[in-house]
Amino acid sequence: MKTPLLSVKDLNIYFHSDNVQRPIHAIRDLSFSIMEGEMLGVVGESGSGKSITNLALMGLLGESAKISAMECKFNNKNLLSLTQSQWQSVRGGEIAMIFQDPMTALNPFLTVEFQLVEVILAHNSDKLNKRQAIDKALDLLNQVGISSPKERLKSYPFELSGGMAQRVMIAMAISTNPKLLIADEPTTALDVTIQKQILTLIKELQIKKNMAVILVTHDLGVVSEFSERTQVMYAGEIIESGSTHQIINHPRHPYTLGLLSSRPGAIARNAKTLLPSIGGIVPAFHQRPNGCQFNPRCQFVKADCQNHQIEFIEGSRCLYPLSVALERSST
Ligand SMILES: Nc1ncnc2c1ncn2[C@@H]1O[C@H](COP(=O)(O)OP(=O)(O)O)[C@@H](O)[C@H]1O
Ligand code: SF4
Ligand SMILES: [Mg+2]
Known part of the structure; x- marks a missing residue:
């Protein structure tokens, strides 16, 4: 290698x-x-x-x-x-x-x-x-x-x-x-x-x-x-990484999904998935939330997301990685 x-x-x-x-x-x-x-x-x-x-x-x-x-x-x-x-x-x-x-x-x-x-x-x-x-x-x-x-x-x-x-x-x-x-x-x-x-x-x-x-x-x-x-x-962490194609078309982290959905023409192929716009701001480094750094802004947050620092596993730093297919609308 x-x-x-x-x-x-x-x-x-x-x-x-x-x-x-x-x-x-x-x-x-x-x-x-x-x-x-x-x-x-x-x-x-x-x-x-x-x-x-x-x-x-x-x-x-x-x-x-x-x-x-x-x-x-x-x-x-x-x-x-x-x-x-x-x-x-x-x-x-x-x-x-x-x-x-x-x-x-x-x-x-x-x-x-x-x-x-x-x-x-x-x-x-x-x-x-x-x-x-x-x-x-x-x-x-x-x-x-x-x-x-x-x-x-x-x-x-x-x-x-x-x-x-x-x-x-x-x-x-x-x-x-x-x-x-x-x-x-x-x-x-x-x-x-x-x-x-x-x-x-x-x-x-x-x-x-x-x-x-x-x-x-x-x-x-x-x-x-x-x-x-x-x-x-x-917030000072890598929360998702991979091929650009995968990140743009199949984001796993809710934050990436939020970034993508704020772009014009983004639609989800998976009808059950809402495309959230991200409210709030990146926390200052001295005011970090407990647990997942994105949890105060995440629409998929669950109780255990706030318990401990989330590890980076299989390309994303999320306890509940998404399975979303995105495509661009032509309008
Ligand atoms: N010397 C420093 N001491 C404390 N905090 C700092 C220092 N330099 C940068 N920061 C903090 O880092 C934050 C931004 O980091 P930065 O790398 O500039 O972000 P980005 O490039 O992603 O916009 C700033 O909001 C600031 O609070
Ligand atoms: S760990 Fe929980 S709060 Fe953080 S991004 Fe994943 S679902 Fe959202
Ligand atoms: Mg900068």
Whole structure:
């Protein structure tokens, strides 16, 4: 069997705060893996812990975070025991990340060329000189589909559209040929028409460069189109994972069903199944309910759902997994 590129087992993240006595248990027993060249979709409402998990994988959580795991292995390296200098080659080198808002990620006072060349020279395994780095910057802008790349190199961020700025961020991210790209809601800040173009670009680069991608989104429509496998997060836990096809068409966890039913055109083939819309909000990490984290919002809740933490078994974290067939209505 092939070894995964990234393998995470029982990842737990706690935050210490002066205001609360006990540390906040934010991420609980997260286990997942991703193979080389694979795209994994991660879905969940805002506040589910998607970004915290990504920041932990990038070694970017601050001092207040305590991270533990049975395993957190990337390309044969234990991410939890890297030294600062090892992080420098992993972060932004072997693992790259793009964020929701490209405009805030770019420095408004520096040209695209300056910022791109800076990144290229920071991880300069090919020992390029400045001139060669500028050529590479030009090539990268071509690769991410920016028209008139020569002129764009001289632009400042405010002269770029949101979509173009995200393309520049992607150019920076792929400049080191990362083995893993973490795209954390990369299109949430963009217009709908641009969203699709950016996601298509990421998909093309994934395939062309055999680069693994963790695609984080709150939209199941996005994963249904772009990722082979999907995991659904809720309140710092993975509550369902499997092939995207299975999750979209045969969800087992009531939360996944709720996410799906809030999308236009969703109907249940199983007539007995109601399609609930999810009321309420994701609980804050310091105000977790007992038992199943979803129980206060779950329309299928039973007494024992509130008794103890629910284990992840056969692809879902639910005592009473559903058997639902969904299909899209044409209207
Ligand atoms: N340093 C921290 N200390 C305590 N809680 C934190 C810290 N950082 C993030 N959080 C909590 O994590 C929650 C959201 O996690 P996040 O990973 O950003 O969710 P998502 O990306 O799924 O929207 C926030 O609501 C916040 O309460
Ligand atoms: S364990 Fe119970 S409360 Fe939680 S999702 Fe399943 S049925 Fe609902
Ligand atoms: Mg987030």
